[in-house]
Amino acid sequence: MKMTQMMYENIIQAKKDNQKLLAVLIDPDKIEIHHIPEFFKKVHQSIITHVFVGGSTDAEKKMETVVKAIKQHTHLPILIFPGSHEQITETADGILFLSLLSGRNPKYLIEQQVQSVEKLIDTSLEIIPTGYILIDGGVKTAVQRVSETEPISQKKHTEILHTALAGQFSGKQLIYLEAGSGAQYMVNTEIIQKVSSKLKIPLIVGGGIRSKTQLHKAYNAGADLVVIGTAFEENEAFLLELTSK
Numbered sequence: 714m715k716m717t718q719m720m721y722e723n724i725i726q727a728k729k730d731n732q733k734l735l736a737v738l739i740d741p742d743k744i745e746i747h748h749i750p751e752f753f754k755k756v757h758q759s760i761i762t763h764v765f766v767g768g769s770t771d772a773e774k775k776m777e778t779v780v781k782a783i784k785q786h787t788h789l790p791i792l793i794f795p796g797s798h799e800q801i802t803e804t805a806d807g808i809l810f811l812s813l814l815s816g817r818n819p820k821y822l823i824e825q826q827v828q829s830v831e832k833l834i835d836t837s838l839e840i841i842p843t844g845y846i847l848i849d850g851g852v853k854t855a856v857q858r859v860s861e862t863e864p865i866s867q868k869k870h871t872e873i874l875h876t877a878l879a880g881q882f883s884g885k886q887l888i889y890l891e892a893g894s895g896a897q898y899m900v901n902t903e904i905i906q907k908v909s910s911k912l913k914i915p916l917i918v919g920g921g922i923r924s925k926t927q928l929h930k931a932y933n934a935g936a937d938l939v940v941i942g943t944a945f946e947e948n949e950a951f952l953l954e955l956t957s958k
């Protein structure tokens with residue numbers, strides 16, 4: 714296991730410098746391998762700082778092939794954002810080691826994590842413990858379906874805040890507020906503000922962010938790193954709107 718945490722240190726440093734980060738989320742089931750070079754030309758023209766790869770399902774088991782192909786076309790850090798332990802591949806740079814803290818399904822609180830150890834025991838991947846909190850984004854998302862857990866209502870500010878802080882107190886290094894891929898509503902700014910004002914570790918926000926205005930709202934409310942997937946899948950030109958902050 715890696716003793717240094719280069720990628721995490723960079724995220725911490727960016728937070729200190731108030732330099733906002735942006736990840737493109739790539740679903741291995743949705744991207745065509747031959748399209749990766751073209752897609753990354755646009756990524757490199759944008760303010761994207763990180764590449765997350767993963768999805769609730771990797772039906773075609775394309776994870777390793779997709780990560781390898783991406784690696785050939787970018788120097789940006791590639792983090793696995795796993796839907797299950799089967800998506801772990803050494804070809805990435807690191808992994809968000811997720812615990813689904815909003816849910817009460819032991820499979821996603823500890824079972825998947827135990828099952829992933831066989832692959833991670835001697836890994837060179839940087840492992841970043843991440844508290845993952847699913848928040849209602851107005852549609853039933855894949856995470857909800859696959860994890861068989863309910864998202865927390867956007868009205869329950871205290872429950873969301875306490876879940877995030879319980880994650881920090883138990884040693885998570887990142888907290889991820891997730892409205893779910895393709896969410897109708899992003900996590901509202903009041904929630905982002907409340908959580909970020911109490912949290913000492915970096916805050917990731919994702920799900921349903923489709924415009925530069927929404928991106929800025931998330932940043933201004935205190936998100937340190939924003940994740941966008943669907944909006945880039947549906948409209949790659951959106952990457953070219955994000956060439957400056």
Ligand code: 1GP
Nearest residue numbers: 894895919920921942943
């Ligand atoms: C999903 O937070 C990410 O896990 C990104 O969501 O696809 O809605 O951008 P979108």
